[in-house]
Amino acid sequence: MKGRRAWHWLQYRVLQNGKRIFSVLMLLFLMTVSFVFLYPFLYMLVTSIKSYADLNDVSINWIPRTPTLRNYAQAWEILEYPRHFMISLGLTAACIAAKIFVSSFIAYGFARYRFVGRGPLFAMVILTMIVPTQTILLPQYIQFSHMGWVKTALPILIPQLFGLGLRGGIFIFLFRQFFLGIPKSLEEAARLDGCGPVGTYLRISLPAAQSAIIITIVLAMVWCWNDYYEAQIYLKDMSSWPLPKMLQQVYYYYEAYRNPSGISASNYNLASQIRTMDAATLEKKIVSEGTLMAATFLVILPVLIAYAFLQRRFIQGIERSGLVD
């Protein structure tokens, strides 16, 4: 009897140890993978504080010998940061607001009412997700130029008021899933108290959709902030460009400095200036890889800060939303 008990005990210990070893291995694995995920940020940060000399020194990999903030000052200047930050902020805020209110409004109709043609119409929602923006880009451009909207932000903003534009379908899908998952009883109570359909949506359903709203804020923020494709087509004046589009400008300068002889006609002036610079001026004025990375970091920084604040509720929201039930 006693031997058998000891045998069980031994088995248990081995099993427990096995589990512990497995946990440690898993943790190590996750840490390695984390490094891969963190790498672009580390690379960006380290490169952005490297001086010109450090960048050219192959022996310096991770720790810059003469760290400098010069790249940031230069990037700030080229990006015209305050002005273009405000433009990006305005666009992104409008986009987020539209996604929250319009997408949830439309999705509520899909989730709660059985109207004629609901199925085909929802299939259209899926279709808008699949069609690449580029397929309808040109006709849209013609359309908007007829309306006189080119060179304004209207072509980017107005479709969003109708639940389209910039992956609008995904948000309708998300809210619909969420509304399908919450019980109807509260809404029915509100209806008995004399609330109309729109009133019920506004007072009961939308406030109940908090976790879906948080998810929408994070996704819409990232997608709107990073979008430069539509801006590059509709916003022609540099003074109205959002930050990611300005980043492209920094990249052109960087290219010009890297290869001043093989440059396209648009940067011809800059290129010829670069070719006549002496070494000291060049070192002072150069748009280096460090500048580019500093600019990249400056462009992405607001999103990182906002995500840091939203992160906890975002993760919780995903776990509780029944997003993919």
Next chain:
Amino acid sequence: MNETRPLTHRRSRKAWLRENLSGYIFVAPYVIGLIVFFTFPLVFSLRISFGDYQLARGGYTITPTGLSNYYKVLFEEVDFTQAFVNAIVDTLIDTPLIVVFSLILSVMLNRRMPAKGLFRTIFFLPFLLGSGYVMKQLLGMNVNESAMSMARGIIFPIQVQEYIGPAATKVAMGFLSRITLILWRCGVPIVLFLSGLQSIPVSLYEAGMVDGATEWEKFWKITVPMISPVMLLVMVYTVIDSFTDASNPMVDMFYTRAFEKLEYSLSAAMSWMYFGFILLLVLLIFLVMRRFIYSEHDTRA
């Protein structure tokens, strides 16, 4: 609901009307937007693709040319065919890998372990960079390759590299930098899987434990079937995302063709073929996956 309740003809009709009317109030903005900002441009671009679009004084002309644009794109535009094949091959390789990696990572993140929240945050970070010019920048600097050059010393010591030769090393490094790219695209899939894993009832795992199932068996017999609908979602998301992302070279090509070289009709034909292929692929995924998906909805309804 309404059909099952014993109502008089007039009342049920009224309820039906009210149901429809309320529904249309909500989707009305979408219907308008769909017609003006989606269907109209879509049909227009289809027309352009079957003709020769030229800017004329005060407007434009479209001379119908039948299938000639499509013929040209298929047989005369070498860079299109090349890029198209590349995009297809990339997607076919990347999508399954993304599904597998993100499933593994999210199953790990779903266990009880230290610093779980930290890992979850880290794995979502590349998404913040992911969809725009910023990531394009970083890739332009070959960040994905240098991320792996750190690992090169560990995975491929110099002796091994010398032994297998430069060509094989290059292939291996290409593979590793591809893995890096794939991992960076796992952010949203991991989030979706985590959400799905949370909604699997704990009672199933408890029942499995009572029956003496090992972790491995529980993963294959409980987790995988229960998560299969999410797998479909992740697959479709990944395919669409990789095809429509602005950093895709194809997408650049449409833009250059239309707005820089002013070959509108060719660009339209290209993008329609591209879209047709995506649609086909998504439908195929739905059809194939439907046979493997475990669905509760049959019993629920």
